[in-house]
Amino acid sequence: MTTLIAFVVALGLLIAVHEYGHYRVAVACGVKVLRFSVGFGKPLLSWQFKNSPTEFVLGMLPLGGYVRMLDEREAPVDPAERHLAFNTQPLRARAAIVAAGPLANLLLAVVLCALVNWAGVEEPKPVLSSPVAGSLAERAGLIGGEWVSEVAIGEGEPSAVRSFEDLRWRLAQAALAGNDMRLWTARDEGAAGREVTLPLSELDVREADAKLFQRIGIIAPWTGAVLGEIVAGGAAEAAGLQEDDTVLAVNGRQVVDASSLRSQIRNSVDASGSGIPQTWTISRSGHRMEMLLTARAERVDGEWVGRIGAFVGAPPAMITVQYGAVEALRLGVVRTWEVSWLTLRMMGRMLVGDASLKNLSGPLSIADYAGKSASLGWTSYLVFLALISVSLGVLNLLPLPVLDGGHLMYYLWEGVTGRSVSDVWLERLQRGGVAVLMALMSVALFNDITRLLG
Numbered sequence: 297m298t299t300l301i302a303f304v305v306a307l308g309l310l311i312a313v314h315e316y317g318h319y320r321v322a323v324a325c326g327v328k329v330l331r332f333s334v335g336f337g338k339p340l341l342s343w344q345f346k347n348s349p350t351e352f353v354l355g356m357l358p359l360g361g362y363v364r365m366l367d368e369r370e371a372p373v374d375p376a377e378r379h380l381a382f383n384t385q386p387l388r389a390r391a392a393i394v395a396a397g398p399l400a401n402l403l404l405a406v407v408l409c410a411l412v413n414w415a416g417v418e419e420p421k422p423v424l425s426s427p428v429a430g431s432l433a434e435r436a437g438l439i440g441g442e443w444v445s446e447v448a449i450g451e452g453e454p455s456a457v458r459s460f461e462d463l464r465w466r467l468a469q470a471a472l473a474g475n476d477m478r479l480w481t482a483r484d485e486g487a488a489g490r491e492v493t494l495p496l497s498e499l500d501v502r503e504a505d506a507k508l509f510q511r512i513g514i515i516a517p518w519t520g521a522v523l524g525e526i527v528a529g530g531a532a533e534a535a536g537l538q539e540d541d542t543v544l545a546v547n548g549r550q551v552v553d554a555s556s557l558r559s560q561i562r563n564s565v566d567a568s569g570s571g572i573p574q575t576w577t578i579s580r581s582g583h584r585m586e587m588l589l590t591a592r593a594e595r596v597d598g599e600w601v602g603r604i605g606a607f608v609g610a611p612p613a614m615i616t617v618q619y620g621a622v623e624a625l626r627l628g629v630v631r632t633w634e635v636s637w638l639t640l641r642m643m644g645r646m647l648v649g650d651a652s653l654k655n656l657s658g659p660l661s662i663a664d665y666a667g668k669s670a671s672l673g674w675t676s677y678l679v680f681l682a683l684i685s686v687s688l689g690v691l692n693l694l695p696l697p698v699l700d701g702g703h704l705m706y707y708l709w710e711g712v713t714g715r716s717v718s719d720v721w722l723e724r725l726q727r728g729g730v731a732v733l734m735a736l737m738s739v740a741l742f743n744d745i746t747r748l749l750g
Contacts, residue, residue, distance in 0.1 A: 314361070329364070335356060394707070417616070425514075433514050480492075537587060546575070
């Protein structure tokens with residue numbers, strides 16, 4: 297139920313803001329707006345303010361919306377009101393009305409990001425877990441436990457890292473752009489550190505997914521190798537392990553953190569699916585103990601992996617990331633621009649085949665993310681709304697005939713040539729635009745189903 301409510305609220309808000317952008321600028325340009333609708337189909341609710349010509353409607357299907365303006369191309373217009381029709385407005389006014397919807401979504405993203413930055417959010421400290429074996433991070437000499445104070449993308453100037461989420465965002469930006477990243481790391485916050493270069497330009501980046509961070513080698517913040525809940529009947533219980541036990545070593549090899557311990561557990565079975573006995577050195581209530589544990593094999597993605605039936609890892613150390621009002625607003629603008637540009641770059645790379653179409657997400661994934669972010673708290677939900685709002689704004693600015701960007705493309709033609717696009721070409725372009733949009737939606741829906749079933 298949380299997922300459904302979060303999805304409907306998100307969709308309704310983003311559509312309403314988009315259509316309000318069209319509506320507000322249309323009214324400012326002197327265009328008569330007949331109907332403002334959030335949703336399609338049979339009206340569930342409608343109202344009209346006193347002395348306003350606009351009917352406000354809430355439709356049955358919350359999958360879009362529209363602003364219906366007085367227009368001679370859609371119905372006969374009283375000569376006395378011809379100056380209020382959309383089609384009689386100068387080119388700059390029509391372009392402003394069309395562009396206002398996507399720009400309203402981008403403005404909403406700025407406001408949401410600024411609000412989160414100003415209110416503050418608890419995020420993991422930028423302390424690295426042990427790197428994935430064979431990854432770029434391991435080859436660069438990272439071992440885990442390093443505090444990242446600054447990073448620089450390519451030859452750019454270094455900038456401070458506020459949290460682990462901030463670091464992950466910078467990593468994703470650099471990797472997708474094909475730039476190396478320099479990290480300034482230390483064993484403790486404020487201590488003297490060293491510079492480490494991650495050769496991200498070596499990566500063949502086609503998908504922005506969890507596998508990308510696996511290849512980079514930086515997946516999660518540092519957490520202690522502490523056992524949480526023990527599952528009844530599992531290998532951990534059989535070995536005599538208890539909740540809050542701290543694992544110091546496995547087969548005499550020091551355990552750096554929870555990430556390295558999980559890796560050793562996964563690899564503690566052979567190719568036939570048999571568990572390999574391990575000697576664990578643990579600390580329990582200040583006492584050092586040794587225990588023999590044999591993990592149980594489980595088939596995952598066609599491979600045998602070890603499982604012990606216990607939660608591994610303590611909560612990461614957290615830090616409050618908060619800014620003043622002016623800085624929060626500035627960072628909101630910066631983050632909205634960065635996400636917009638990254639979205640455009642990924643779309644361009646998908647168009648030429650340099651990035652996989654698996655990066656496209658549809659309504660099922662959006663609903664799933666909405667529910668998950670809502671369950672994590674209001675700040676996570678606002679960040680989710682901001683990201684989706686950016687995506688909606690950028691998508692609608694694409695030069696596809698059925699989208700706002702397509703209409704702006706027509707106006708560009710009109711501005712350059714001095715004449716509007718002919719009705720014949722309008723019909724052809726509309727049909728082509730619908731075909732392209734339906735194909736993209738089909739791919740996105742297929743990706744959704746594949747992710748959910750996988």
